[in-house]
Amino acid sequence: MSVQEKYQSLLELANANGTTYELAEGDGGTLVVTGTAPSAEAKQALWDEYERLDPDFRAGDLILNISTGDAAGGGMHTHTVESGDSLSKIAKEYGIQWKAIWDHNRDILKDPDKIYPGQELKIPM
Amino acid sequence: MRVKFFTVLMLAIAMMAAACGKSDAALTTAVNDKLKADGVTGVTVAVKDGVATLTGEVADQAAKAKAETSAKAVEGIKSVTNSLTLKPLPVATPAASDQGLTGKANENLKKAGCGTASVTVVNGKATLTGEVPAAKFAECVRTVQEAGITGFDNQLKKGA
Incomplete structure (x- = not known):
């Protein structure tokens, strides 16, 4: 199963709750998801789904970098x-x-x- | 007896008509319409004997699954062969130098109350070590992933 298949439900959730994201491939095939969630709740829902799929975050195959839009931007x-x-x-x-x-x-x-x-x-x- | 035979005949005709259903051309149009309505783009549809084959390149796995679900929802489609491919992903670039990321990730940890954990970033890949209470574990992982890293090795221990 590809990494994207493993985390398909997480991507679907992002689409459903209004989170915009971009995908990239990091170290050793790691899926890097960078995006912006419309609210803290939406972001939390994504993290809950991540934790459900990989309970201790040990696989190292996903990096979820979601901001809520209100964070200080400009690097x-x-x-x-x-x-x-x-x-x-x-x-x-x-x-x-x-x-x-x-x-x-x-x-x-x-x-x-x-x-x-x-x-x-x-x-x- | 005669009436019964007639009833069976009518039933048989009705069933055959239902089985034939719409033509493949009509189904192709119906699937295309459904995909368009669901916001799925970049998909080519071919229907033969009620079986829809989807080809083309889509953005990600979620879009691939969505296209299949949409096609299956069209009345008259018996099954869907999903031959969609995924767009190749660009290579992730770290948000800053290794030193910058190490500093940022460690500062994030401190701010999140994860001072007993620490991070070292090499070539964009963060190695997270130390031990934090189980209740803080997910938050500590999250704050490191938000530093802009491109690889992750989680060796963080879950304490009591």
């Missing part, structure tokens, strides 16, 4: 500052320059050396 990721973090340390984690984080967070940061736990920094990806 931005949010990093919550923790005690001990610095811009250069965070930048290293993401493999980018600290200045890139600085440039994207001028609105909340006054000084690149002063960041505080709990602050939410925009990380360009």
Whole structure:
């Protein structure tokens, strides 16, 4: 049975509940489903179906990357500052320059050396 | 006796007429109409002796199954031979560099309260390790899959 046949009911559910998606083939034939669900409930229904088909998500043959549309777009990721973090340390984690984080967070940061736990920094990806 | 024979004859004629039903040409049109009404495109229909054969290329498995269901629903179609093929999938591209994805996935884990799990991404493929409570398991897997990875090796343990 092909991966698409295995997850046919999940794709049908996506079609039925208004989720738009695109398929791609990842590592070793992994089915990568990237899409947008109309609501958190619709997204949850897809995950419930995924869990029904592969109860412990061990097969590694499906990657379900569904957003609900209201998430911050534009390739931005949010990093919550923790005690001990610095811009250069965070930048290293993401493999980018600290200045890139600085440039994207001028609105909340006054000084690149002063960041505080709990602050939410925009990380360009 | 004569009446009975006549009744049987009429029944036999009625049954034969029902069996012949619509012509294959009419059925082909009916199936095409039904597919169109159900929003199925890219399918070629051929009907012979009431058996519909579907050929062509469709987007995915869900579309393939839908086309078959639609064709079967047409009155007079005895069976459907589904010879539809699936469009080849494009190769998935990771959303960021391995380092970027590793950072993002680990941050996602922390945010989801899955701090006891960790991820390493190599060539877009994420390996998830550690142990989380059973109640958090699905959420931890989900948050990693939403980082933009293209491969997944789940070694996460389910704790109590």
